[in-house]
Amino acid sequence: MADPVETNDASPQEMKRFERWTKSLKYLTGLGMTEQERKEFRDQIDVQMEDHQCRQCEVWKKTLIKNNPPVRFMMDELHKIGKSVDEESFKCVPCDETRAGGFSPDEGIILCHNRLASKGRQEETMVHEMVHMYDNHKFKVNWTDLNHHACSEIRAASLSGDCRWTNEIRRGFYTFTKQHQACVKRRAILSVQQNPHCHSKEEAEQAVNSVFESCFADTRPFDEIY
Structure with a gap:
């Protein structure tokens, strides 16, 4: 009987991994790759990253809807006032760097999967x-x-956890006195500035300042800021 012949043939899956590694190395070093190939490789990486981010957003969405107390609480409170919310109410989409999400009375809730780390x-x-x-x-x-x-915007920034002290530290804000109020006001102004009917930062500041005390004090449907 003939001795078995050893072979170094790699599987198709291993070859694909090797090709990706080779392209990554060429991209990082700039050697052996034309500018057009570099552009095509960047575009491929961008598509792969966007696909991954979208899938991750969908997985997190399902998990949060099923298990997360604040998310479950808000869904229950919306149901009490006649607004049913389910997975289809949240759309995972790519957005520009100015936002992590959005709400439209017609379209529902947008989750910017490329801005949710x-x-x-x-x-x-x-x-x-x-x-x-x-x-x-x-x-x-x-x-x-x-x-x-x-x-x-004041209520959403205050009640969502967006202005937790740990988030403010990450953003580079270290105020220790009335930190929560300062964060809520700042982020509300940034959001109002994006309203097409707002013509300046000063106009946004005026709107936020004029309603801040009453709206900050209104924690419905929560009993208090959690």
């Missing part, structure tokens, strides 16, 4: 946008009115 950040974004949804359904918010918009 952790499940905790996604939780805060989902609760934030559900506060907007709650306000819209319960209080009939006129989103073209800057005072109405400012009030909902």
Whole structure:
């Protein structure tokens, strides 16, 4: 019987991994790759990253809806006022760098999968946008009115966990006196500035300042800021 012949043939899967590694090395070193190939490789990496981020957003969304207390609480409170929310109410999409999520009375809640680096950040974004949804359904918010918009932004920033001290440290803000209020006001102003009916930062500041005390004190549907 003939001796078995040893072979170094790699499997197709191993070859693909080797090819990806080789391309990555060429991209990092700049050797053996034309500018067009570099562009195509960057585009491929971008697509792969976007696909991964979208899948991660969907997985986190399902987990948070099923198990997360603040998310579950807001879904229950929305149901009490006649607004049903399910997985289809949240859309994972890519966004620009100015936002992590958004709410539209017509489209529902947007989760910017390329801006959500952790499940905790996604939780805060989902609760934030559900506060907007709650306000819209319960209080009939006129989103073209800057005072109405400012009030909902104040409540969402305050109640979602977005202004936790740990988040502020990460952003580079180290205020120890009235840190929460300062964060809520700052982030509400940034959001109102993006309203197409707002023409300046000063106009956004005026709207936020004019309603801050009453809207900050309104923690519905929470009993208090958690």
